[in-house]
Amino acid sequence: MSSLTLNPDPASGTPVSSGASGTDHAVVGPRANRGRSRGPRRPRWVTGLLVAGVLTTIAVFLIPLFWLFSSSLKPHGEIYSWPLQWIPTSLTLENFTEAWNSAPFDRFFVNSIVTTGVGTFLEISLAILCAYAFVFVEFRFKKIAFALIIASLMLPGHVTLIVNYITVANLGWLNSYAGIILPGIASAFAMFLLYQYMRTIDRDILQAAEIDGAGHVRRMLTIVVPLSSPMILTATLIVMVGKWNEYIWPLIVTSTADMRTLPIGLLFLRSQEGYSNWGVIMAGAVFVSLPMLILFFLAQKRIIGGLAAGALK
Amino acid sequence: MTLAVRPHPDPGRSAPRGADGGAGAAGPGAETPGTRGASSTPPRPRASPQRRRRRRRDAMLFGALIAPNLIAIIVFSYYPALYNIGLSVMEWDFVAPSPEFVGLENYVDLLTDPSFGQVLLNTLIFTGVSVVGSIVGGLLLGSLLATKVPLTGFAQTMAFAPHMLPGAAVGILWLFMFDPNYGLSRWAFSLVGAASPDWTTTSDWSLWAITIAYTWQRLGFVTVICYTAILDLPKDLYEAAALDGAHGGKLLRHLTLPLLNPIIVFLSITGIISAAQAFDIISIMTSGGPGVSSSTLSWMVYEEAFQKFDIGTASAAATVLLAILLVITYLQVRVGNRKANDDS
Numbered sequence: 001m002s003s004l005t006l007n008p009d010p011a012s013g014t015p016v017s018s019g020a021s022g023t024d025h026a027v028v029g030p031r032a033n034r035g036r037s038r039g040p041r042r043p044r045w046v047t048g049l050l051v052a053g054v055l056t057t058i059a060v061f062l063i064p065l066f067w068l069f070s071s072s073l074k075p076h077g078e079i080y081s082w083p084l085q086w087i088p089t090s091l092t093l094e095n096f097t098e099a100w101n102s103a104p105f106d107r108f109f110v111n112s113i114v115t116t117g118v119g120t121f122l123e124i125s126l127a128i129l130c131a132y133a134f135v136f137v138e139f140r141f142k143k144i145a146f147a148l149i150i151a152s153l154m155l156p157g158h159v160t161l162i163v164n165y166i167t168v169a170n171l172g173w174l175n176s177y178a179g180i181i182l183p184g185i186a187s188a189f190a191m192f193l194l195y196q197y198m199r200t201i202d203r204d205i206l207q208a209a210e211i212d213g214a215g216h217v218r219r220m221l222t223i224v225v226p227l228s229s230p231m232i233l234t235a236t237l238i239v240m241v242g243k244w245n246e247y248i249w250p251l252i253v254t255s256t257a258d259m260r261t262l263p264i265g266l267l268f269l270r271s272q273e274g275y276s277n278w279g280v281i282m283a284g285a286v287f288v289s290l291p292m293l294i295l296f297f298l299a300q301k302r303i304i305g306g307l308a309a310g311a312l313k
Numbered sequence: 314m315t316l317a318v319r320p321h322p323d324p325g326r327s328a329p330r331g332a333d334g335g336a337g338a339a340g341p342g343a344e345t346p347g348t349r350g351a352s353s354t355p356p357r358p359r360a361s362p363q364r365r366r367r368r369r370r371d372a373m374l375f376g377a378l379i380a381p382n383l384i385a386i387i388v389f390s391y392y393p394a395l396y397n398i399g400l401s402v403m404e405w406d407f408v409a410p411s412p413e414f415v416g417l418e419n420y421v422d423l424l425t426d427p428s429f430g431q432v433l434l435n436t437l438i439f440t441g442v443s444v445v446g447s448i449v450g451g452l453l454l455g456s457l458l459a460t461k462v463p464l465t466g467f468a469q470t471m472a473f474a475p476h477m478l479p480g481a482a483v484g485i486l487w488l489f490m491f492d493p494n495y496g497l498s499r500w501a502f503s504l505v506g507a508a509s510p511d512w513t514t515t516s517d518w519s520l521w522a523i524t525i526a527y528t529w530q531r532l533g534f535v536t537v538i539c540y541t542a543i544l545d546l547p548k549d550l551y552e553a554a555a556l557d558g559a560h561g562g563k564l565l566r567h568l569t570l571p572l573l574n575p576i577i578v579f580l581s582i583t584g585i586i587s588a589a590q591a592f593d594i595i596s597i598m599t600s601g602g603p604g605v606s607s608s609t610l611s612w613m614v615y616e617e618a619f620q621k622f623d624i625g626t627a628s629a630a631a632t633v634l635l636a637i638l639l640v641i642t643y644l645q646v647r648v649g650n651r652k653a654n655d656d657s
Contacts, residue, residue: 051463055464057458058468063497064529065474067490137375139372142375152390156586156589158615161615161631162400162624163392163393167388167389182385186382187385216374245479248592248593251596252615263480266485267597270597278489278492293477296477297470300473303473304469307538308537311579312538
């Protein structure tokens with residue numbers, strides 16, 4: 001048990017002493033030693049049952065997604081046919097053009113890309129600096145600082161919503177990129193992922209660099225960051241998804257259509273189309289979802305591996 | 314870290330390499346090597362001030378490195394959380410020049426308002442059903458996907474996909490699926506020869522509509538975490554247990570579940586925190602309605618603050634949310650730790 005005991009409180013569960021070798025904390029890679037065979041042969045009917053279970057699982061998750069895409073590609077009118085038309089008789093993009101034209105989606109896209117891109121860059125930068133300090137720089141009150149940062153994960157966003165709104169309003173940032181981005185750049189989760197990963201870096205290399213006269217900045221930029229790049233990429237993807245999908249904060253901090261992000265644009269589209277034109281609304285939902293879905297299908301191992309590492313460590 | 318006496322570095326090379334964050338800090342440290350004799354092995358009394366300088370330099374560097382993150386966390390998390398408690402004893406509408414102190418009036422109003430009881434109950438049902446449902450379902454599906462059968466890789470991918478969708482898109486998709494005339498709900502109910510309820514616009518069903526949609530999004534995430542955790546379980550323990558004659562339910566109860574306990578605690582804490590904050594799905598699907606039938610605390614905070622501009626009530630509701638979450642988290646960590654200790 002002891003080897004697997006995870007203390008659910010990360011602050012106390014992870015000794016910060018930098019003398020530890022850290023090898024026992026190897027971050028779970030996407031495919032780290034993942035043996036599959038276990039136990040004796042199964043009877044055939046059990047296998048059949050298991051396959052049926054897997055198929056049901058796929059159906060539970062796939063059917064709504066399929067429905068989303070299929071509805072967005074249906075010609076007008078077919079949405080309302082009964083019996084249900086699972087597969088459109090002819091694929092059409094008219095819902096997409098109509099959705100695109102009925103709301104400033106180009107602007108929403110730009111806003112989403114800018115806020116997600118800049119916000120992610122800033123958050124990951126802060127996380128790298130912070131994680132490096134916790135792993136490689138000595139400081140007496142490290143544990144307290146670490147606990148202070150990690151404990152912020154426990155604060156629900158709704159508790160900070162009103163005051164952050166007031167702060168942003170006082171700074172004159174309402175309805176601006178700064179207002180959307182800056183309150184979200186603090187990093188505890190990404191910092192923790194990077195921290196766990198950096199702990200596994202072999203210290204001999206760093207000591208050699210130090211003997212060669214490389215200062216902390218050079219050691220960080222030329223050794224630690226390149227060696228951590230797999231986890232930096234993973235953390236970047238996870239942070240990016242979170243920012244792209246963010247809803248409530250951009251909703252309250254922006255007030256004009258030209259500052260809205262994509263998820264809010266969806267609401268805009270619905271209030272325009274009401275319940276009357278589901279095909280168009282589904283097309284809008286596809287606009288909003290597609291970038292992250294593509295990203296996921298390209299990088300699923302990294303994203304899942306990173307989230308699992310956050311959960312399992 | 315072994316703090317060996319460093320050989321005298323080439324000053325021309327080391328001096329400009331000081332920490333940029335702690336430019337001031339790098340100064341004295343960088344000077345030292347020059348003033349110190351290169352060949353003389355420093356005796357103890359001389360090593361001490363150098364070590365102290367180094368420690369101070371490290372401390373300043375440490376501060377400089379964590380400062381941006383820590384400041385952001387303090388300014389945008391801790392300060393707002395505390396100030397929010399302050400606002401909860403005030404009355405304010407964003408417009409009046411200054412909030413007016415009213416003591417515990419907001420809390421009294423909340424607790425005596427019957428609709429607040431409904432909101433609390435809704436939050437409890439929404440959070441409880443989605444957390445318990447996703448963990449039980451996630452453990453089942455996760456162990457299913459961890460067996461050696463075809464298609465598990467694809468199932469894993471499909472299961473995780475909903476977690477990647479914006480909540481707004483999930484909300485709008487389920488809103489359409491729950492449409493009693495054109496949605497999948499009509500089809501599903503027609504299979505058993507029934508008419509679909511009007512999920513999102515009737516108070517009997519609205520809470521279940523948002524709960525189902527949210528659980529669907531969460532379930533995939535939990536399944537994949539469980540699947541990963543199960544595959545990472547130490548296999549030798551299972552082999553030993555199998556040699557001792559344990560199998561099936563016994564293995565599950567005495568080995569798998571205890572081993573997974575930390576993950577379950579983690580998933581329930583994070584699950585409760587995120588369910589209690591679920592907003593986009595609710596906002597899109599029901600806006601908390603009809604009436605307050607699908608209103609949760611997180612929706613209420615938004616509605617009171619940004620639609621009714623009643624900051625005091627909103628802050629009080631947010632503070633209640635914070636208190637509940639902290640208590641639950643504390644209890645879970647305690648129980649989780651005790652169980653883990655008992656079982657080992």
